[in-house]
Amino acid sequence: MKVAVVGTGYVGLVVGAGLAETGNAVVCADVDAGKIAGLQANRIPIYEPGLEPLVLRNQKEGRLTFTTDVADAVRRSEVIFIAVGTPPDEDGSADLQHVLDVARVIGQNMTATKTVITKSTVPVGTAQRVRAEIAKHTRTAFHVVSNPEFLKEGAAVDDFMKPDRVVVGVESAEAMQILNELYAPFVRTGNPIIFMDIASAEMTKYAANAMLATRISFMNQIALLCEATGADAQLVRKGIGSDARIGAAFLFPGPGYGGSCFPKDVKALIRTGEDRGVSLGILQAVEAANERQKRVVFDKLSRHFDGRLAGRTIAVWGLAFKAQTDDVRESPALVVIEALLEAGARVSAHDPAAIETTRYVFGDRISYGAHPYDVLAGADALAILTEWLEYRNPDFERIRTTLKRPLIVDGRNLYDPERLAKLGFTYDGIGRGRP
Numbered sequence: 001m002k003v004a005v006v007g008t009g010y011v012g013l014v015v016g017a018g019l020a021e022t023g024n025a026v027v028c029a030d031v032d033a034g035k036i037a038g039l040q041a042n043r044i045p046i047y048e049p050g051l052e053p054l055v056l057r058n059q060k061e062g063r064l065t066f067t068t069d070v071a072d073a074v075r076r077s078e079v080i081f082i083a084v085g086t087p088p089d090e091d092g093s094a095d096l097q098h099v100l101d102v103a104r105v106i107g108q109n110m111t112a113t114k115t116v117i118t119k120s121t122v123p124v125g126t127a128q129r130v131r132a133e134i135a136k137h138t139r140t141a142f143h144v145v146s147n148p149e150f151l152k153e154g155a156a157v158d159d160f161m162k163p164d165r166v167v168v169g170v171e172s173a174e175a176m177q178i179l180n181e182l183y184a185p186f187v188r189t190g191n192p193i194i195f196m197d198i199a200s201a202e203m204t205k206y207a208a209n210a211m212l213a214t215r216i217s218f219m220n221q222i223a224l225l226c227e228a229t230g231a232d233a234q235l236v237r238k239g240i241g242s243d244a245r246i247g248a249a250f251l252f253p254g255p256g257y258g259g260s261c262f263p264k265d266v267k268a269l270i271r272t273g274e275d276r277g278v279s280l281g282i283l284q285a286v287e288a289a290n291e292r293q294k295r296v297v298f299d300k301l302s303r304h305f306d307g308r309l310a311g312r313t314i315a316v317w318g319l320a321f322k323a324q325t326d327d328v329r330e331s332p333a334l335v336v337i338e339a340l341l342e343a344g345a346r347v348s349a350h351d352p353a354a355i356e357t358t359r360y361v362f363g364d365r366i367s368y369g370a371h372p373y374d375v376l377a378g379a380d381a382l383a384i385l386t387e388w389l390e391y392r393n394p395d396f397e398r399i400r401t402t403l404k405r406p407l408i409v410d411g412r413n414l415y416d417p418e419r420l421a422k423l424g425f426t427y428d429g430i431g432r433g434r435p
């Protein structure tokens with residue numbers, strides 16, 4: 001099939017490369033000329049495991065091309081995915097400006113019947129707005145489909161190639177057939193393509209992210225209570241996670257959720273509720289709990305220094321909002337670092353993938369190390385904010401002798417408190433009792 005993917009970010013690039021891998025002729029279009037020039041020169045703009053070989057292979061085979069000419073990409077394709085960003089507007093609602101811009105260009109270039117698929121996360125009713133925008137500019141018939149994306153950054157390629165399920169909102173048998181053909185290669189092991197009406201598909205994406213964010217905030221609050229009562233949140237997590245009705249995923253206490261999806265999608269769903277007169281008190285609490293949680297690591301550090309952080313140096317391991325990505329959008333690490341700087345502390349930070357994206361935020365207000373141990377020299381404590389694998393079994397002796405004071409505040413519960421105590425550390429995790 002001839003496919004255009006408009007918007008070549010984390011989602012669009014993975015979707016485009018994945019669909020090329022199964023033999024489709026895919027053109028990825030983006031208004032960011034620098035990004036497209038880089039891709040044309042075989043430079044991958046983001047860190048995502050497995051993405052580079054997938055893109056390069058399909059580019060070489062001529063199945064995957066890149067352009068800034070969105071109109072031309074539309075004219076050449078039978079199927080068009082809209083995968084542009086939908087950032088939060090000032091009132092928390094999803095900003096649909098980019099989606100509707102693309103819809104206009106599609107309408108203006110509708111040379112024959114095409115299938116237009118919203119891949120971006122968009123509130124209920126958006127597909128109808130896309131339809132109306134396209135229809136303003138053409139009399140040619142077309143199909144509108146909602147096909148929200150569930151990939152996770154850090155495992156995006158795997159998630160797209162082997163999805164748990166594919167959700168598709170359709171209104172016509174022809175569109176259903178086209179989506180079936182496109183996705184059949186990805187669900188050969190029997191995972192379902194779930195067809196539904198468009199409004200339900202749009203809502204499914206928000207409900208999924210809101211549920212996951214709720215689990216995180218729930219577990220973070222239980223962890224705070226564990227600290228106050230002497231229970232160990234790691235054991236409680238195992239205890240409840242082995243109940244089949246609850247399940248083990250997404251129950252890790254930590255420094256709060258971040259990234260480009262959960263914060264904005266929870267906000268947008270609350271806003272949709274307000275617009276429709278349905279109060280989503282649960283999600284308001286989830287959001288408030290997360291805002292507080294993002295400061296927990298800072299509060300712990302502050303407590304260890306009796307509120308006197310001015311002049312201290314804090315080493316930070318982990319800047320990305322989660323492991324295996326360079327994405328620092330809404331990362332808890334940014335909140336902790338900003339609070340440390342406000343308190344007069346210095347920060348020296350390491351991350352295996354996210355130093356450049358963080359430099360964009362802090363510039364030289366903090367210092368960076370190419371190696372985890374580089375940032376420890378002269379530091380008064382180590383704070384861990386991302387669960388990168390390479391932090392899991394470090395040389396503790398080297399950490400202890402390099403830090404000025406053997407204090408680790410572990411926002412990801414990577415280590416065993418008893419072992420760390422034996423090794424001479426003051427170790428403070430999340431929900432694991434007060435050291």
Ligand code: NAD
Pocket residue numbers: 006007008009010011012029030031032035070083084085086098101102119120121122149150151152153260261
């Ligand atoms: P992103 O910011 O990485 O990429 C968006 C791209 O769209 C950018 O390259 C931008 O230049 C381009 N763009 C903006 N306006 C355009 C236009 N008019 N024409 C062509 N290109 C345009 O965003 P992302 O993380 O890929 O997210 C895209 C959508 O997918 C969002 O709605 C997001 O909520 C959703 N989503 C994201 C993830 C994720 O993990 N990042 C997962 C599932 C769904």
